[in-house]
Amino acid sequence: MTPPTVAPAGQTVAEHASAIRHWRPGIVQDVPPPGLIDLGPGYPDPALLPVGLLRAAYHRALDEYGPAALAYGHNAGALPLREALAERAALADGHPCGPDQVLLTAGTSQALHLLSGLLGRPGDMVITDQYSYDLGRRIFTDCGLRVRAVAMDELGMDPAALREALRAEHAVGRRVAFVYVNPAFHNPTGIVVPLTRRRELLDVTREHEAVVIEDDAYAELTLDGGQSVPPSFAALAGYRGVLRLGTFAKTLAPGLRLGWLLGEPALVAWLGEHGMLVSGGSLNHTTSLAVATVLRDGDYDRHLTRIRAELGKRRDALAEPLRALLGERMACRVPGGGFFLWLGPGGTDAAREETYTAAAEAAGVRLAPGSRFGAGDRPRLRLAYSFNPPAVLTEAAHRLAGAWAA
């Protein structure tokens, strides 16, 4: 494996190198081996993590709330943040949402774990897209649930396939804990489910009284200012039967472990009665108050504008040379938002997925095989453009094109 040939000339390459100096085992989750360009995990670029913004935010929260910022927090989460999140949801969806519809979580992973335990019983089925967030599936199965993946097309989950799956589960007397969707800049495919398809899917879940969990981890990460995300499933259903999950992991910082859940007031009140919250209070109280000040002062929107632009540059720095160099040989879905490119060999290329990942790794690029996210009839590859600066991503594209040319 060759070391990166990118000279740390561009400012962001230097910033990236400086930002990862503390990327050490035992400190952060995953440390890429030296020389390897890691397009595997969906991590934000360390150079884009807002250290100064959050330093100021924690200061403000401690100044304003004093010891109340360090107490056990209100079970459902601190009101200033719940109010701000409800207001943002109402504005984005054009549908009312109040703070009594918000429960703060320790990120989407924790929310998925909580809901798996409360809505599911061991052996129940979770219905997902054909390809879906691999670690979400891992949480479901670790909670004793089973996963049934249903076919998807270019617009997301296929309503007829969903109906068939719900019927089949009902026919064998198996409970469906919930239907899990990730309809805005889907991980891994980047698909945004359009409005009509959202309505069709909701009609099917209503027919079968199935609960929907809507994971909107990337919904705020529109990169072109163009592709807008339709109203959420939750808003379209008037929140009946839908729980919508959000997280600051992709927009602010994953280490905050801060997210939220939106639902009907009675359901949210019931979730807030969980012993874990009654015992420990809100899961991330001090951080919630700090982040509330970021939302209140408009800093969050300014930060979003900046990272959308940065992510857009990163997406283009990877996608454009890949398309130019590989052409028809590799179909590449370039999303309007989120973190990922989704690739599939074009034509009749029948090489196995591992052939592509192994060649990439030998050229010093790590990426995620599509089979990690679900089964398909053709090889698929997911490339995250979120972690590396543009110059490194362009270098990765050249390495991949060279590796796959053979």
Ligand SMILES: Cc1ncc(COP(=O)(O)O)c(C=O)c1O
């Ligand atoms: C679709 C999706 N949901 C949830 C998560 C994890 O969210 P959190 O860090 O808030 O637990 C990810 C992260 O990769 C994701 O891609």
